Amino acid sequence: MGRPPCCEETGVKKGPWTPEEDEKLMAYISKHGSGSWRALPKHAGLNRCGKSCRLRWTNYLRPDIRRGKFTEEEEKLIINLHSVLGNKWSKIATHLPGRTDNEIKNFWNTNLRKKLLQMGIDPETHKPRTDLKYLLNLSQLLGTAINNNNLISPSWSHAGLLGLQQPDLAHQLVQIQLVQNLLQLINGNSSLLSNMQSVLPLLGNHNSVINNPIEADTTNGPNYTFPINLRDQELHASPALFPSAPSESGQDISESGTDREGASDQQVLGINNSISRTTSHEMNQADDENPFGATSSGNFNQMEGRSNQQSPPSTVFDAWEKLLEDDDASDSYWKELLE
């Protein structure tokens, strides 16, 4: 049953295309159009299967293809689109004129994926990573930093320990994420807490937030909006790329993003704009020198950006639990982790 793969045709050439083949293909398509890809190679005098011709044309020879390095704006756009659309490369490609799905896919796999991982973000879910291996590794790095008495120092000298190039906001987020991830661990499954006991002491003063959330001052201090569903200043889209107005309802990506398939263009662009602008704005309010150090006086209750528009949570944990309640994937996420 079924049709045999076209590439099983005997004697059909595979592998890299030669300039001569490219020329033949381009000449034929510019004269006759692509028409039936199946029939094209025969008519064009190419010893290739139609599929190979189509791929060569759409991914390489097409005149409207834009080659060269991805710009920073394109990077941000891809990340944002991916957070909503997932691995729908062709859909993502429609938002980047001149870029092919294949090119975007390759760029994601070779660059962006690693970048997100390095920042402590799971590239599949766009949530902070919570795998124990990663957390323990991070905790070790932070522990080293503490031993060197330079945790969260103005110089950010520990950034190098994290394998990062410069002390920018992304590195601050790594630290925030560690605590955030730990909170998630604690909240999500108490049995994991014991596994993390060796990690918690490394957080020094921040234990006060974890152990005595009620004591945490929830009224003052710089606001951090680092939604569980990603986004930092590094990744947020520029107004030029996301010109639409933010959603009035304050809907965020974690709500609409659960239905990745159903997201409209407007949702993709508008929602991200909403998140990004909030994130950017609030991030800018953070203490530049010690954004993390201020957490014991109320940063973490502010992680939940939506709480700004609702009655303020009474404790850090209230806000945190609320955030987790909103996170549809939370349960399955933990099941996965525990398995």
Add this chain to the structure above:
DNA sequence: AATTTTTACAACCGCAGGTAC
């Protein structure tokens, strides 16, 4: 300078949905 490892990306493969017969 030679060798090994890593990175980047073009191309392939197989599956699925749509369509013509």
Add this chain to the structure above:
DNA sequence: CGTACCTGCGGTTGTAAAAAT
């Protein structure tokens, strides 16, 4: 309605170039 075919898509592989040792 069932089958064969075409096309598009996403995952994976192969390989050349670059970087590291």
